[in-house]
Amino acid sequence: MGYEFDWHVLIEYKELLINGLITTIKLSALGILFSFIIGSIVGIGRASKNFWISLFASYYVESFRNIPLIVQMFFIYFTFTLSQIFPFLNSWGNFLHINDVDAFFSALLALILYTGAYIGEVVKAGINSIPKGQFEAAQSLGMNRFQVMWYIIYPQAVRIIIPPLTSQFLNLIKNSSLAMTIGVAELTFATQQIDAETFRGFEAATAVTILYIFLTLTTSFFMNLIEIKFSKGVKNA
């Protein structure tokens, strides 16, 4: 007797899967937003001509890049009670309809710190690829250093780095599956739950894999749209 597939489990447990999908989307969307902010700050620091600023930025990058994400999550989750340290997280959790505030934000914080380090390297490479003439031209127009960065260099750098940035965002979406290990009820967690209750892990894993592929494809589609929009009117883009 061979194995008989039973895809009805998916309909039976559709609520678990849909809630998991929504949690994954929340985690990924917040993660992408904040890791991009952190990554930009760190990347600008890394590209800075000041030796000490770039040294401290590289401390950040090297330390968070070289520690497995799961270790960071466990460290944050088991050592700190984030909702006590940052009380405002409770109201954020209410706003986002999150059951386990501590687990969710521990996972989110680890994701942000980890991906922020990678995005920092990407941003640094983007800034370094802007020709020196742009700095000098902006300075000769009377802009101060902040204005040069904010109005001239950074927008050009972001346009260049969209493809590697997209792959970092996709990595973040994929890495959000690790939040399962500290008990955040996202997609991968749903797989394990279904397997534990019905022994139909194979069917559940197939469905969840398709959902992940759908998520990553959607994200890269939107990033492509952004890239097309940004590169309008630019030569050699």
Add this chain to the structure above:
Amino acid sequence: MLKNIENYFKKHKFQFWIFNTVIIVTLLKIFQMIAYPETHFSEFFTKDNMRFLFFGKPGEIGGLVLTFILAISSIFLSFFIGSIFGIARWSKIKIIKIPAIIYIELLRATPLLMVIFWVFFAIPVFSMAFFHTQAHVSPTVAAIIAFTLFTSAYVAEIVRAGINSIPKGQFEAAKSLGFTSSQTFIHIILPQAYRKMIPAFVSQFVALFKDTSLAYTIGVIEFFRAATIINNRLYLSFEIFSFVALVYFSIAFSMSKFSHKLEKKVEKQLNA
């Protein structure tokens, strides 16, 4: 003043490393004093715990040793499988190319954790369907299979990029010397391509080394799972996980520095 120190460090690399280490240790100490004033490291640093963490239970392989076994065997296997897929992806024959594209894109769009579950859940299903027996695969073997499948998709992309970076003239020169296409590949193209790929392989190995901690989820007692087992007993999460992070960091960091050096060396060789 600061400028002088800066110039000194640019000339003296070794002193610069010592300085970095001192600064990082100080920062960690300050962090620990603010965040977690009372520590009990002595309870954790016993001989039994360390032995369990690095070598596993007596009579079994586990801990950090198992982590290295997982990483090295997976990278070794995925080197071959990834090369096959990479060459298939590069080739112009559609029947070979399209399955390779599907495999690579599918694996790259799936989280590693899902791949691990897939393998873990799928092995019993397939063994029921094809061999009509209940298969009992140990979690360690399932983890190695999952890591191999996952990493070979990335290795395939590295291999393809390596082959693409070989100038067309090499193919033509080999052809004009009377090599058949498989001879060209084995004797001319691949040796050059692999040399260029070495640094990328090392960084893939570093990524894989970090990812082996995910074998935790299916119950492989590698370094990270050993740490969580100790944590369940002692409940000293700060001490244990910071130590684990430090060990992972020092290994992964030194390997990525090594790959950086290799990259420079390879570049020099190729330019010479």
